[in-house]
Amino acid sequence: MTTNNYDAIIIGGGHNGLVAAAYLARAGKKVVVLERRELIGGATITEEIIPGFKFTEFSYVVSLLRPEIIRDLKLPQHGLKILPLPSTFTPMDNGDYIAGWDDHDTTRREIYRHSPKDAEAYDEYGRRMARLAKAIKPILSILPPDPTSLSPKDLMGLLKLGQFASSLTEKELYGLAKIMTQSAADMLEEWFETDALLGTKSASGIIGTFLGPRSPSTAYVLLHHYMGEIDGAFRAWGFAKGGTGGIAESIASSARAFGAEIRLNATVKQVIVKGGRAVGVALENGDEIYAKAVLSSADPFVTFLKLVEQKHLPDDLIHSIKKFRTRGSSGKVNIALSELPRFTALPDEHVLHRGAVSISPSIDYIERAYDDAKYGRFAKEPYIDMIFPSMIDPDMAPPGKHVMSCFVQYAPYDIEGGWDDTKREAFGESVISTIERYAPNIRRAIIGKQVITPVDIERIAGITGGNIFHGELLLHQLFFMRPATQWAGFRTPINGYYLAGSGAHPGGGIMGSPGKFAAELVLKDGI
Amino acid sequence: MEKLRYTPFHERTSALCQPQNWRRWAGYFVVGSYELTVDREYWAIRNAAGLIDVTPLMKYMLKGKDAASLLHRVTTRNIHKMSVGQVYYTGWCDDEGKMIDDGTVARLDETTFRLTSAEPNIRWLMMNAVGLDVEISEVSDSVASLSLQGPNSRKILNRVCESNLDGLKYFRLMNNKLGGVEVSISRTGYTGDLGYEIWMDAQDAIKVWDTLMEAGEDYGITPVGILALDMARVEAGLFMLDVDYTSSGHAWIESQKSSPFELGLDWTVSLDKPGYFVGRKALEKEKREGSAWKMVGIEIDWVGMEELYAEVGMPPQIPGTAIRASMPIMVGGVQVGYASTASWSPLLKKYIALAHLQKPYYELGTDVRMEITVEHQRKHAPAKVVKLPFYDPEWKKR
Numbered sequence: 001m002t003t004n005n006y007d008a009i010i011i012g013g014g015h016n017g018l019v020a021a022a023y024l025a026r027a028g029k030k031v032v033v034l035e036r037r038e039l040i041g042g043a044t045i046t047e048e049i050i051p052g053f054k055f056t057e058f059s060y061v062v063s064l065l066r067p068e069i070i071r072d073l074k075l076p077q078h079g080l081k082i083l084p085l086p087s088t089f090t091p092m093d094n095g096d097y098i099a100g101w102d103d104h105d106t107t108r109r110e111i112y113r114h115s116p117k118d119a120e121a122y123d124e125y126g127r128r129m130a131r132l133a134k135a136i137k138p139i140l141s142i143l144p145p146d147p148t149s150l151s152p153k154d155l156m157g158l159l160k161l162g163q164f165a166s167s168l169t170e171k172e173l174y175g176l177a178k179i180m181t182q183s184a185a186d187m188l189e190e191w192f193e194t195d196a197l198l199g200t201k202s203a204s205g206i207i208g209t210f211l212g213p214r215s216p217s218t219a220y221v222l223l224h225h226y227m228g229e230i231d232g233a234f235r236a237w238g239f240a241k242g243g244t245g246g247i248a249e250s251i252a253s254s255a256r257a258f259g260a261e262i263r264l265n266a267t268v269k270q271v272i273v274k275g276g277r278a279v280g281v282a283l284e285n286g287d288e289i290y291a292k293a294v295l296s297s298a299d300p301f302v303t304f305l306k307l308v309e310q311k312h313l314p315d316d317l318i319h320s321i322k323k324f325r326t327r328g329s330s331g332k333v334n335i336a337l338s339e340l341p342r343f344t345a346l347p348d349e350h351v352l353h354r355g356a357v358s359i360s361p362s363i364d365y366i367e368r369a370y371d372d373a374k375y376g377r378f379a380k381e382p383y384i385d386m387i388f389p390s391m392i393d394p395d396m397a398p399p400g401k402h403v404m405s406c407f408v409q410y411a412p413y414d415i416e417g418g419w420d421d422t423k424r425e426a427f428g429e430s431v432i433s434t435i436e437r438y439a440p441n442i443r444r445a446i447i448g449k450q451v452i453t454p455v456d457i458e459r460i461a462g463i464t465g466g467n468i469f470h471g472e473l474l475l476h477q478l479f480f481m482r483p484a485t486q487w488a489g490f491r492t493p494i495n496g497y498y499l500a501g502s503g504a505h506p507g508g509g510i511m512g513s514p515g516k517f518a519a520e521l522v523l524k525d526g527i
Numbered sequence: 528m529e530k531l532r533y534t535p536f537h538e539r540t541s542a543l544c545q546p547q548n549w550r551r552w553a554g555y556f557v558v559g560s561y562e563l564t565v566d567r568e569y570w571a572i573r574n575a576a577g578l579i580d581v582t583p584l585m586k587y588m589l590k591g592k593d594a595a596s597l598l599h600r601v602t603t604r605n606i607h608k609m610s611v612g613q614v615y616y617t618g619w620c621d622d623e624g625k626m627i628d629d630g631t632v633a634r635l636d637e638t639t640f641r642l643t644s645a646e647p648n649i650r651w652l653m654m655n656a657v658g659l660d661v662e663i664s665e666v667s668d669s670v671a672s673l674s675l676q677g678p679n680s681r682k683i684l685n686r687v688c689e690s691n692l693d694g695l696k697y698f699r700l701m702n703n704k705l706g707g708v709e710v711s712i713s714r715t716g717y718t719g720d721l722g723y724e725i726w727m728d729a730q731d732a733i734k735v736w737d738t739l740m741e742a743g744e745d746y747g748i749t750p751v752g753i754l755a756l757d758m759a760r761v762e763a764g765l766f767m768l769d770v771d772y773t774s775s776g777h778a779w780i781e782s783q784k785s786s787p788f789e790l791g792l793d794w795t796v797s798l799d800k801p802g803y804f805v806g807r808k809a810l811e812k813e814k815r816e817g818s819a820w821k822m823v824g825i826e827i828d829w830v831g832m833e834e835l836y837a838e839v840g841m842p843p844q845i846p847g848t849a850i851r852a853s854m855p856i857m858v859g860g861v862q863v864g865y866a867s868t869a870s871w872s873p874l875l876k877k878y879i880a881l882a883h884l885q886k887p888y889y890e891l892g893t894d895v896r897m898e899i900t901v902e903h904q905r906k907h908a909p910a911k912v913v914k915l916p917f918y919d920p921e922w923k924k925r
Contacts, residue, residue, distance in 0.1 A: 067829065067876040068829075068830065070876045071829070071875070071876055071877060076874050076875045076876070076918070081570070081573060081574055081874060082873075083570050083574055084566040084567055084570060086564070086566065086567060101563075102563070102564050102566065103563035103564060106563060134842065167840050233566075233847035233871065233873070234829075234843065234845075234847075234871065234876070236876065241574055354567070393574060393575075393747075394575055394679065394745060394746050394747035399745035399746065400745050
């Protein structure tokens with residue numbers, strides 16, 4: 001069967017693919033999204049793995065989803081609700097804990113309990129990071145200029161960036177230069193002394209990377225995660241109603257309302273290229289679909305090395321993509337619970353269950369977990385970021401029961417001897433026994449669980465290497481270098497073929513910007 | 528010495544009110560917010576269930592064979608068409624067709640009605656009842672009321688009520704037993720979401736509160752103060768007396784008064800109803816000639832506002848809650864109206880406001896500018912006239 005009446009085909013029904021489809025459809029284009037699986041969402045899905053218990057299978061919180069996308073696509077009218085996660089609680093080995101709240105004074109007093117010096121540093125640190133983030137945040141909302149290019153467009157872009165940086169004081173500029181190269185640990189240790197605070201803060205510097213908190217350049221990742229902070233109450237930070245699948249559903253509903261078509265169980269085998277131009281796709285079932293433009297929201301590896309014949313691409317691009325770091329380093333353990341875990345550090349307090357719980361007692365703890373990963377093992381005592389979706393959105397579990405989402409690092413994709421069921425089970429066990437040290441009732445509360453390794457992320461969500469960001473958020477893989485130098489502008493060497501996924505600028509996380517930018521470029525190119 | 532009153536729920540609400548954030552409402556203490564930030568309370572209304580103490584509402588019972596006639600005469604609705612078990616939202620006017628107050632009328636049986644209002648109205652009711660067979664009594668203190676608002680509110684009530692609420696339609700009411708206590712439940716509220724108001728004898732207040740809190744735990748029930756309620760009501764496009772309009776009885780000057788048409792209440796003014804009602808002539812005239820003003824919704828363009836703040840190097844600085852203040856609205860540098868309440872909408876990710884605009888600027892889609900203060904300087908943020916309500920979930924009436 002051949003159909004030839006689409007303006008654009010979007011490969012992949014993850015959140016970026018859906019955002020691209022919605023923007024194109026909104027502009028009056030006839031678009032079709034082709035999703036390999038039987039459900040949309042990609043790595044932004046919620047599935048009822050155990051009846052009655054809804055698991056946010058992969059991604060679990062949202063922090064950077066652009067508010068303009070929410071408004072443009074009218075996502076609230078399509079069911080999007082982003083609910084607050086008011087606290088972060090870190091149990092400590094001595095039976096105490098340290099918590100951060102959504103109230104400034106409460107947080108300051110809590111830190112003061114551990115270190116009066118840290119309590120003050122906390123204020124100054126927050127302001128410094130917010131100012132730095134504000135200075136570089138505009139980068140997120142513009143197409144990345146290429147600093148080696150002399151084209152007026154790129155020069156203008158660079159000039160704009162220069163202007164943003166000029167809002168910083170000299171001292172702050174030095175600070176920015178340092179952050180671009182430092183490790184998260186080095187930077188944080190300049191500010192704080194409380195181990196559990198350092199551990200918890202450093203964790204934001206390693207999420208989704210194959211690096212430890214003492215690896216250079218992790219400080220920047222920390223700053224990257226700070227971008228959302230400056231919008232304060234006006235940003236989209238929290239837990240989405242219905243889990244992250246709720247986000248994908250709302251974007252899909254919006255895209256459909258604008259006229260986009262979404263096909264499930266439609267695996268693309270190859271992009272059809274004629275005369276150096278992408279003209280359509282061939283599906284695994286033999287169907288061919290033609291369109292004026294093809295957007296791939298798959299990762300760069302799939303987009304450039306699997307979906308198109310390499311003869312259409314320059315060698316240096318192929319080389320760069322092959323070297324693009326997409327090693328997955330994290331897994332998920334999703335658990336159905338008969339009761340909430342009771343933490344030794346705060347046995348009767350349920351308020352903290354509404355926020356995140358972080359197993360990150362110190363920087364060394366996380367660095368040791370990384371040591372395991374470096375040598376091809378999953379961490380025996382991993383960093384864990386837990387949330388209890390049913391405490392935030394009661395519809396996630398049957399009344400009186402709960403679900404728990406554990407993001408776990410490190411679990412290397414390339415584990416020694418390869419992943420198998422035994423290793424997956426052992427990985428899950430290391431997570432449970434780690435939690436058990438802080439919440440002894442966890443084991444008896446478990447009704448069922450789902451353990452996800454990077455290999456499972458690759459298998460289920462189709463992301464090469466199982467990297468949650470479609471490629472690590474490292475400086476050399478960002479901005480005008482994401483995914484490759486000279487090809488960071490969503491266009492590819494093949495006319496009419498675009499990269500619209502997290503492997504493009506500005507990167508991963510449920511942000512939607514790659515999909516939006518790619519769609520805007522397609523429209524600009526007059527398709 | 529006379530003191531502000533506590534509502535019958537005070538024993539519970541005061542124990543839960545962490546920030547000691549109390550507000551005054553009609554001579555009562557009520558909770559502004561229970562937590563240090565209002566986020567969770569706001570989201571309880573939109574995603575689970577918020578429990579709000581609305582006891583300070585003025586409540587009147589009207590009994591007698593002419594009770595319907597009195598309300599028919601005083602309000603703008605056709606009360607004779609109302610069935611038992613039905614609730615009407617309505618405003619009432621003076622002879623010049625200017626709003627005195629607004630509230631709900633519930634028909635409890637053929638000859639008994641309950642009227643709620645924001646301010647005392649017993650004198651006005653009695654003045655209009657001359658020669659009518661109706662007994663008017665105020666029950667503001669003896670009837671306690673709770674509002675349970677949010678998509679899970681029905682599930683929670685069904686857990687503890689003797690009669691199931693699935694069949695109770697929007698703006699209808701039923702008698703029920705809640706945890707063994709006689710209550711009257713109306714499917715009404717001030718949030719634009721699925722929700723109910725529960726009316727009970729003040730003596731039973733604590734029992735009803737405890738029953739609901741216990742039954743609602745698994746459904747995310749959350750005590751909600753009036754700050755979060757204020758945000759929800761703006762999203763729902765609902766105005767408030769003394770904030771968004773002035774009672775004609777209190778106005779110093781004519782221009783402070785509003786007609787129901789000017790407040791967007793056209794749908795509540797039954798000009799086709801038989802007989803006299805207060806303000807009829809004036810309202811008929813205004814209907815014919817058109818209104819000089821109209822309350823509308825406006826959406827402030829966030830990107831445009833961001834630019835105004837960016838000029839001084841800052842991200843937008845607006846409160847995360849509703850702002851009750853008058854903000855001039857301009858078109859082409861000339862003032863054409865004012866916003867009376869503005870609020871950040873956490874759900875819509877928009878800055879929205881209820882605004883009063885002069886003809887013809889109140890037409891949908893009109894580009895206007897709203898005054899904001901950026902670092903002590905007056906600026907005008909681009910905005911657009913939009914349809915009310917800002918947020919209208921399909922389950923509100925389903």
